[in-house]
Amino acid sequence: MKKTIWAGVMLTALLTGLILSAPASAQNAVNDTANHPYWVEMMQDPSANFFETQKAFNTYWEGREITKGSGYKPFKRWEYMMQQRVSADGTRPAADRDIRAYNEYISRNSSRTSAGNWTPLGPFTVPSGYNGYRGLGRVNAIAFHPTDANTIYIGAPSGGFWQTHDGGQTWESYTDILPTLGVSAIAVDYANPDVIYMGTGDRDAGDAPGLGVWKSLNGGYSWEVSSNGMGNATVGRLLIHPGFNNIILAATSNGFYKSVDAGANWVKKANGNFKEVVFKPGNPDIVYAAVGGTFYRSTDNGETFTVISNGLSGGSRGVIGVSPADPEVVYFLVTNSDSYKGIYRSNDSGLSFTLRSTTPNIMAWDCNGGSGGQAWYDLDISVDPENPDIIHAGGVNIFKSTNGGTNWFITAHWYGGCGVQSVHADLHVLEYNPLNNRLYAGNDGGVYWTANGGQSWTEISNGLVISQAYKIGQSATNKNFVINGYQDNGTSTYTGTEWIAVGGGDGMECAFDPTDDRYSYSTVYYGSINRIFNHNSQGQIAGQGSNGITESGAWVTPFLIDHFDGNVMFIGYKNVWRSTNIKAG
Template sequence: MSRNRKKRILLSLFSVGLVCFVWFEGSKETARLDKDDYPIWMEMMEEPNVNLEEAARAFDAYWDNHAHYRGDKSKKFERWYEANRKRLDQNGNVISAAQVRNEYQRMRELTAAAQEGKWFNYGPVNVGRTVDGDPRNGGRVKDVAFHPTDPNTFYVSCFKSGFFKTTDAGSTWSQMTDHLSEEVYISKLKTADPNTIYLGTNLGVLKSINGGADWASTGLSTYKTNALLIKPDNEDIILVGNEVGIYRSINAGESFTQVKSASLVEELRIHPTNNNIIYASTNGSGYGSTADRDSQFFRSVDGGVTWTENSTDFGDGSFMKLAVTPAKPDYVYAINTRDYDGQNSFEGVYKSTDAGVTFTKQSGDTPCITGYDDSGAISRGQPNYNLFIVSDPNNSDIIYAGGVKSWKSVDGGVNWTQAFNNVTALGFGLHLDQLTWAYSPVNDQLYAVNDGGIYFLNEDSKFQTITDGLPIAEVWECTQSQVNKENVAGGTFHAGIKLNRNGVWYS
């Protein structure tokens, strides 16, 4: 948040001797507030209609008694505050994403008139090179999904920027959700009918039956949905992981039933050869006591109808992600982070050889593959945001994993070497903050997605960016030259400053 805003709030607090009270529901939350070390403002950011200034007072009161550290989520709060301070109702409450969606849809239904003005996407559409020629700051890509038979056709989910499709292996991209207000986190296609696509969004699950030309709500139109799975042997069965648990549909998304209650389910994986064995893991978010915020691992052996938790094989963690491989169908890899144990964000990488029944720890602590440090020294990283693990489909010992940066193991996760710096086709490093890496099931091509865009591992074992053509840089503020009107500069979220000079974009 701006220094002036914080100063204004602090002066107000001191001038009237105000004690900061935050509205809660239930005795559990009230008890938590009594703890001096409880950052309630983290939870308030997730409330759809929170009062902005109440959240700001809670934020300032917390940091009056705590020292800042890298990755402490204060920057996330400041961005959230800045984005929402102009989006408030008459009572100072944040206008929820559901309200925005409903009003936008109502507006589209009420007016059939063409949009006034000649609006077009000025950019940046291409990444824009830095002064040393490094093209890695395109914008956030959360997930990549693949056409079941065509290796040149795949899809990317890009948070606020929406959902995009390529049919030429990333040379060009088409926007599929320009008329939607939802953020897009993940997508899945039916193998039998690739024109049927499901999207996981900040407002539940959307479905298209015509290749993304039109989208309709499903039986689940609430909750942030970061995990999706279509059961291969019966594609009318859809499994969803969201803020409050795991949901299951048996009628292609027309209706859903909650089959497991859990906080922030962010990963669903299926056994490569047994369609009834499914795995799930969660993001503890680092809130509350240790017991409240641990990551969790769940396993189902009946196609997602019932679930059991393994809480004994893993150390205390805050976020867990999973990988499986057809090279060893009974293998399951898990990477687990921690967000409340000093500076060490890497809890460990685990391996199961019995389809998720038991796990053995392969590595942990150092090298700290989830942290900031290039050498792998212990560091915090951002263990509740960026995390991934993926296993080679032909060699189960080859694993890529990490958080802020990326690492590689060739012995099943026991030892790690950095696979981040000097790994691109032009000799640079990948963009920071790795999210979901994946192998194409059609040709085993490895794709890396992160806060800077999307890359693929080429035949020279170098990562090559294919982010150009994706207009996904989230521009928060912009300015225009008064001398040359075509010259525009903007500050972006995770992609640096973009400058258009004489029709060419630079970073």
């Protein structure tokens, strides 16, 4: 390939992704942000100032190595999304801002209708290629019909609530009209499966606002808000009492809530950012919950809680696993902000714990763990319902233990290395279907299941229109040609009849040549730009260390093609750069 010539234009690149300057008040960050990742807690706290959160993140990462799966990228995604929405002083928008504005508009324009003429274009199917690297979108929640094994429900962080009635061959959704499309928890009434509760918001990354619990009375075809007393919380987990289906427990971003009237009203029972709640099998009076790496135990069905510290030493985030095969056994998998701290086992229903292992680092991206991880973002655990010694857990990849957490080995890898099958990176939920004992996994690419303990995995993501698009580009000469960049699922081009994968990683800014639709361009983070010809990638033409460029740009780096000359491109890195022969080679 001929070397593409880039010329640096010495201008301050204010183009680089809506860079905002922090006000003076934002300089007072949390103490010791250089050594403790306070930014994790701050980004998930709606009241935390955006600029202070941004500064805490930058201070923590100054001088640190940014490794794969370190958690750096999920924050940068959140930062890019949030910086376009905050006020000048760094105040974040209220969770219900949009629905309040909508309701006010409708009240002033009563003759208007909310109906629209929109048709989904997809992507509907996972692009060709190894599926551990390409998928459709992130899944935060999985739930099951109480009597029909083929009816499964999933929740996406910005794609809504979806259901299948044929085991995942086809999917359908009826939540596109809701004021938030973030779903992180689902609970199905075992006595009347037409009644479904949905916990809104994005538990793991804050990509969608939380508006409490919503309820459906017709199997998910229509929804009404059901969060009186809870308010605009992000709901991370929901449980229905197995003996009294009007009693529901909710782990939320602003406390632990309980309803005794089927979700009509909620009462806060404990303060804190709860992300986990689990019943003791066979005894719902005993409830386990977690705030960060702190383990909570209740003996009165969530009315009151006691912090359990016997054998535990805290951490940044923890998840809880139990098995009906031995109700006395409880696992508490605890992480630091990034890596695996350890798994603890209780044999007395959570009164005391014993450390089982601290290695390997099952949060990391390598075959044997490695260093780093992003446990604050991707984490879950599930214990075999027939054997309390068999555990599946992970973060970037999925690991398994057959001796109660003492030893671990990998069962799914993000691109199919390590002698195991490829399963898309970044695990968010693991759930056993009690009707067929299949283990289901939700991750940044979609949904998978295994019926043989992780020896093989089947993907059932096709049909889920849940991709999170960074940018969209349309050809000026062929209206059917559209190119999209997706969070963690590459870049794809729509040809009018199908989607074709044209790039990997995080797909970002993208565009077609203004006069020749055979050429298009895609990017990944910090401004690495690829040229595409007839929907086939021809490789990188720009980015730090490429064709004379000596600097990188913003997380989403902007570029512009000359409207009259498709050979000319401008890119905003630290400076603005220009090429006059981007088609060379």
